[in-house]
Amino acid sequence: MLVRDIGEQGLLERLQRFCPPEIVGDDAAVLVTKPGESLVVTTDVLVDGVHFSEITTSAEDAGWRAAAANLSDLAAMGASPLGITVGLGLRGEVSVSWVEELYQGITQCLQKYNTSIVGGDVVRSPVITLSITAFGQAHPHRIIRRNQAALGDAIVVTGVHGASRAGLELLLHPELRQNLQQGDDTALIRAHQRPQPRLDVLPILWEILHSFSSALYGRGNPAPTPPIPPSPHPPLSHSPLLTIAGMDSSDGLADAVLQICRASGVGAVLESRQISLPDAFNYWLTNEQALEYAIYGGEDFELVLCLPSLPAYELVKKLGNGAAIVGTITSGSKVILHDQNAKNPDQVLTLGRGFQHFSQ
Amino acid sequence: MLVRDIGEQGLLERLQRFCPPEIVGDDAAVLVTKPGESLVVTTDVLVDGVHFSEITTSAEDAGWRAAAANLSDLAAMGASPLGITVGLGLRGEVSVSWVEELYQGITQCLQKYNTSIVGGDVVRSPVITLSITAFGQAHPHRIIRRNQAALGDAIVVTGVHGASRAGLELLLHPELRQNLQQGDDTALIRAHQRPQPRLDVLPILWEILHSFSSALYGRGNPAPTPPIPPSPHPPLSHSPLLTIAGMDSSDGLADAVLQICRASGVGAVLESRQISLPDAFNYWLTNEQALEYAIYGGEDFELVLCLPSLPAYELVKKLGNGAAIVGTITSGSKVILHDQNAKNPDQVLTLGRGFQHFSQ
Numbered sequence: 062m063l064v065r066d067i068g069e070q071g072l073l074e075r076l077q078r079f080c081p082p083e084i085v086g087d088d089a090a091v092l093v094t095k096p097g098e099s100l101v102v103t104t105d106v107l108v109d110g111v112h113f114s115e116i117t118t119s120a121e122d123a124g125w126r127a128a129a130a131n132l133s134d135l136a137a138m139g140a141s142p143l144g145i146t147v148g149l150g151l152r153g154e155v156s157v158s159w160v161e162e163l164y165q166g167i168t169q170c171l172q173k174y175n176t177s178i179v180g181g182d183v184v185r186s187p188v189i190t191l192s193i194t195a196f197g198q199a200h201p202h203r204i205i206r207r208n209q210a211a212l213g214d215a216i217v218v219t220g221v222h223g224a225s226r227a228g229l230e231l232l233l234h235p236e237l238r239q240n241l242q243q244g245d246d247t248a249l250i251r252a253h254q255r256p257q258p259r260l261d262v263l264p265i266l267w268e269i270l271h272s273f274s275s276a277l278y279g280r281g282n283p284a285p286t287p288p289i290p291p292s293p294h295p296p297l298s299h300s301p302l303l304t305i306a307g308m309d310s311s312d313g314l315a316d317a318v319l320q321i322c323r324a325s326g327v328g329a330v331l332e333s334r335q336i337s338l339p340d341a342f343n344y345w346l347t348n349e350q351a352l353e354y355a356i357y358g359g360e361d362f363e364l365v366l367c368l369p370s371l372p373a374y375e376l377v378k379k380l381g382n383g384a385a386i387v388g389t390i391t392s393g394s395k396v397i398l399h400d401q402n403a404k405n406p407d408q409v410l411t412l413g414r415g416f417q418h419f420s421q
Numbered sequence: 422m423l424v425r426d427i428g429e430q431g432l433l434e435r436l437q438r439f440c441p442p443e444i445v446g447d448d449a450a451v452l453v454t455k456p457g458e459s460l461v462v463t464t465d466v467l468v469d470g471v472h473f474s475e476i477t478t479s480a481e482d483a484g485w486r487a488a489a490a491n492l493s494d495l496a497a498m499g500a501s502p503l504g505i506t507v508g509l510g511l512r513g514e515v516s517v518s519w520v521e522e523l524y525q526g527i528t529q530c531l532q533k534y535n536t537s538i539v540g541g542d543v544v545r546s547p548v549i550t551l552s553i554t555a556f557g558q559a560h561p562h563r564i565i566r567r568n569q570a571a572l573g574d575a576i577v578v579t580g581v582h583g584a585s586r587a588g589l590e591l592l593l594h595p596e597l598r599q600n601l602q603q604g605d606d607t608a609l610i611r612a613h614q615r616p617q618p619r620l621d622v623l624p625i626l627w628e629i630l631h632s633f634s635s636a637l638y639g640r641g642n643p644a645p646t647p648p649i650p651p652s653p654h655p656p657l658s659h660s661p662l663l664t665i666a667g668m669d670s671s672d673g674l675a676d677a678v679l680q681i682c683r684a685s686g687v688g689a690v691l692e693s694r695q696i697s698l699p700d701a702f703n704y705w706l707t708n709e710q711a712l713e714y715a716i717y718g719g720e721d722f723e724l725v726l727c728l729p730s731l732p733a734y735e736l737v738k739k740l741g742n743g744a745a746i747v748g749t750i751t752s753g754s755k756v757i758l759h760d761q762n763a764k765n766p767d768q769v770l771t772l773g774r775g776f777q778h779f780s781q
Contacts (some may be wrong), residue, residue, distance in 0.1 A: 064520065065513025072520065072543055079524040080538045090540035092503055094558060100460065102539060104554060106508035108546040143452055148466035148508075148552045153425030160424065160432065164439040178440045179462060180450035183432055186468040192508045192542075192552035194464060198454060 087206050088134040088308050091199070099204060101140035101197045105131055109189035117232040120159045122254040123191070124166025126360075130311060131195035132174055132258035133362040137309035139205040139263060140197030144179035145171065147193055150186025163191070174260055203267060205366070207324035210306035214390040215373035216329060219259050219364045221337040221383035222314045223351060226358025228253030245341035252339075256362040259309075265379050266366070270303050273372045307366040315356040315410045317365040318388070319396050323412075325367075328393035331356075331410075333400045337383035348404075356398070356410070447566050448494040448668050451559070459564060461500035461557045465491055469549035477592040480519045482614040483551070484526025486720075490671060491555035492534055492618035493722040497669040499565040499623060500557030504539035505531065507553055510546025523551070534620055563627060565726070570666035570685035574750040575733035579619050579724045581697040581743035582674045583711060586718025588613030605701035612699075616722040619669075625739050626726070630663050633732045667726040675716040675770045677725040678748070679756050683772075685727075688753035691716075691770075693760045697743035708764075716758070716770070 064072055089103035105127065107113060113123045128145065135142050147167065151160065164178070171177050228249040231237055238246040306325055310317045314336065322329050333352055342351040366376070367390055377384045398408040424432055449463035465487065467473060473483045488505065495502050507527065511520065524538070531537050588609040591597055598606040666685055670677045674696065682689050693712055702711040726736070727750055737744045758768040 062517045063513060064511055064515050064517055067517060069543060072517065075517065075521060076524055076541070076543065079528045080540075090504070090506070092539060094454075094460075094503065095458065098455065100454075100503065100556070102504070102506055102554075102556065104506040104508050104540055104542050104552075106510050106542045106544045106546075106550070106552060108510055108544055108550075110547075111545050143454065143460065144450070144462070146450070146462055146464040146554050148464050148554075150466055150468055150550055151424055153423060155424050157422045157424055157427060157432065157435065161435060164436055168439045179452060180440075180464055181436070182464050182466045183429060183436065184466045184468055185471050186466075186550060187470075187548050188546060188550075190466070190468075190510055190546060190548075190550045190552075192464075192466060192550075194462075194506050194508075194554035196460070196462065196556065 088137040089140070091138065091204055093201060097201065099140075099199045099201045101135055101138045101199050101204070102194065103131055103134035103138075103196075104192070104194040105134075107191040107193075117229060118254070120162035121166035121169070124163040125170045125255055127191055127193050128167045128170035129256045129258050129362060131193045132170070132176075132260060133256070133309045133311060135195055135197040136258050136260045136263060137205060137307060137364060138197070138199065139203045140199040141260070141263070142171075142174055142176040142195060142197045144176055145193055145195040147178055147181040147191070149181065149183045149192075150188070150190035151183065152187060152189070153185065155189065174258065205305055205307045207306060207308050207321050209304045210321050210325035210327050210367035210390045211304070212327060212390055212392055213369070214306070214367040215370040215386045216318065216331070216388040216390065217366045217368065217373050217376055217384065218310070218314065218337065218387050219262050219366070219380055219384050220361070221339050222310060222356065222361045222363065223342060223354035223358050224249050224252035224339045225256060225360040225362075226253075226354040227339065227342070240345055241341055242344075245339075245345075249339060249341060253360065256360060258362055259364045262364055262380065266305075266376060269372045269375045269379070270305065270368070273369075273375075274303050303369060303372065305366060305368045307364055310361050310363045310365050311359060313357045313359040314361070314365065315396070316359070316412065319410060319412050321365065321367060322390070322394065322396050325390075326394070328391040328395045328397070329388050330391055330397045330399050331388035333398055333405075334402065335385050335387045337385045448497040449500070451498065451564055453561060457561065459500075459559045459561045461495055461498045461559050461564070462554065463491055463494035463498075463556075464552070464554040465494075467551040467553075477589060478614070480522035481526035481529070484523040485530045485615055487551055487553050488527045488530035489616045489618050489722060491553050492530070492536075492620060493616070493669045493671060495555055495557040496618050496620045496623065497565060497667060497724060498557070498559065499563045500559040501620070501623070502531075502534055502536040502555060502557045504536055505553050505555040507538055507541040507551070509541065509543045509552075510548070510550035511543065512547060512549070513545065515549065534618065565665055565667045567666060567668050567681050567684035569664045570681050570687050570727035570750045571664070572687060572750055572752055573729070574666070574727040575730040575746045576678065576689060576691070576748040576750065577726045577728065577733050577736055577744065578670070578674065578697065578747050579622050579726070579740055579744050580721070581699050582670060582716065582721045582723065583702060583714035583718050584609050584612035584699045585616060585720040585722075586613075586714040587699065587702070587706075600705055601701055602704075605699075605705075609699060609701065613720065616720060618722055619724045622724055622740065626665075626736060629732045629735045629739070630665065630728070633729075634663050663729060663732065665726060665728045667724055670721050670723045670725050671719060673717045673719040674721070674725065675756070676719070676772065679770060679772050681725065681727060682750070682754065682756050685750075686754070688751040688755045688757070689748050690751055690757045690759050691748040693758055693765075694762065695745055695747045697745045
């Protein structure tokens with residue numbers, strides 16, 4: 062039996078037997094190092110020709126994107142970055158300036174989020190391989206997992222979807238840029254080349270959850286918008302916070318919702334008209350194409366969060382810039398894409414459309 | 422300018438500009454996460470055909486060796502392992518059982534040291550690439566750095582050197598096994614295939630250093646072997662421990678001593694007759710060949726530690742099994758290999774003989 066016969070998911074399922082079961086299944090692993098402190102660790106391997114290409118990605122952009130993807134995994138877990146390590150495999154024929162530009166891109170991204178490269182390894186390899194491990198710190202009661210979504214939760218996206226996929230299309234087919242208004246094309250390309258991990262969401266989220274929890278459980282100040290209906294989320298023991306589920310949309314919005322639902326044993330309805338799109342999609346793409354980019358495109362690196370509707374509403378209001386409630390957690394296991402204008406029939410979304418390594 | 426023009430050291434020097442200066446230069450990076458606690462992180466990339474090969478290394482052994490090398494880096498820093506992440510690049514044509522055996526070898530090694538795989542990534546790549554990041558925990562005053570060696574320190578090795586290199590030779594040239602007594606060949610091959618990271622040394626080392634410090638500075642019980650001469654090592658502020666320098670001998674004993682001396686701004690004399698060798702070397706190899714394997718061979722994964730002579734002597738006595746004082750830290754910057762029987766002239770060791778990626 063070869064790796065390609067069982068594909069990425071099949072291989073991962075077999076390899077997870079070698080890991081402690083309690084740490085598998087999220088964007089990153091969580092290790093409790095001391096009471097009151099958790100270490101969050103995530104790792105990504107990027108291979109030249111598979112994950113980046115000189116056609117669409119300069120060395121600097123490849124570096125930024127790799128760093129951003131790992132910081133996004135930390136954000137998706139609720140963790141603040143402590144640092145990253147960079148393992149690099151290279152041929153001797155690569156130019157030194159290419160390597161320096163790669164590191165330049167990595168550190169530019171890290172500096173924006175007040176963190177840095179803290180170690181690494183450089184080795185000879187016939188194919189350029191970039192392996193990044195990021196680690197962060199989180200309060201054990203503020204870790205965001207995939208398996209905590211509950212019936213009735215609102216599904217929040219922290220920004221627009223589809224921009225990165227559209228930017229990639231413009232890089233692959235530069236002639237398409239003539240259909241776009243000035244500035245719109247560069248904004249979409251920038252969304253692809255310089256994605257922003259949403260670490261900025263975390264302090265806002267904690268503040269909102271804390272104020273709602275305080276109101277519900279009588280600790281501290283009342284919540285800003287009483288009266289609050291009974292929550293379906295009993296607090297964890299020792300936890301002053303409402304529970305929350307989430308991950309990032311690096312593999313697409315559809316994938317994120319499907320993964321959360323599978324891990325939580327629930328279903329969802331997504332309202333296609335509520336998904337925030339880049340402005341340019343209005344005049345540039347058909348509704349169908351726009352939705353395709355938004356839900357399957359991937360690499361927007363927004364957070365997809367499931368939480369009770371009142372704090373969800375508060376979060377969307379505070380974040381602005383495309384943050385929206387895009388659906389609801391339901392019973393069952395199906396994830397349904399619904400069009401409130403009823404132009405299109407309901408679609409049942411499946412994991413199969415996501416990017417899978419090894420399968421052709 | 423190409424990577425091969427400047428070699429591994431040249432590239433690393435350029436890339437270190439992208440890292441905070443205080444964390445570069447040891448086997449692993451140290452991050453202070455809280456007062457009283459440090460996170461130690463190290464990363465290694467292994468490439469098929471460069472770092473392992475099917476001729477000498479089964480998948481299981483490749484996994485064990487990769488895990489052992491990373492745990493050894495933690496041991497060299499004085500840290501206890503918390504876990505590792507595994508990033509794997511693979512062709513679809515690799516057999517699933519090969520991958521499972523690789524993970525089997527990794528987890529066998531980790532289990533022996535009470536730790537585990539806590540995360541990873543599996544991606545498609547034209548060449549098999551294994552990227553491991555290990556992280557551990559250390560008390561900030563018990564971190565072993567390269568730059569703390571001081572004049573008069575004894576240089577301790579925690580075991581024999583040369584066995585791994587000899588084992589590799591036997592794997593590459595099986596006909597050589599006929600020159601060895603039964604059992605000696607398999608022991609050397611095992612030293613190459615299943616190296617043991619010396620995490621077991623740490624609790625013994627801390628106990629000895631603590632008892633000597635207590636005696637010197639009047640805290641707690643007297644040391645076991647009074648009277649103690651004045652130490653050249655004033656304690657670090659807040660530290661109840663004598664200072665110590667060290668690293669592992671993964672790139673060879675000569676390399677370890679040279680790296681420590683360079684980082685500490687000191688020299689050293691190594692006494693060739695004091696370097697512990699596998700018993701089989703006595704009848705199998707010339708003195709010259711044996712010494713060559715021992716100081717340049719690499720991958721023995723012992724610790725090379727520099728500390729005052731009395732605790733050094735105590736440590737060697739407690740460890741046994743080839744642990745020895747093999748030299749002394751001197752002023753200047755030269756590392757001299759001396760033969761006390763004066764058969765051979767003194768040699769000045771240089772870094773040039775170590776394994777360098779990119780250079781041919």
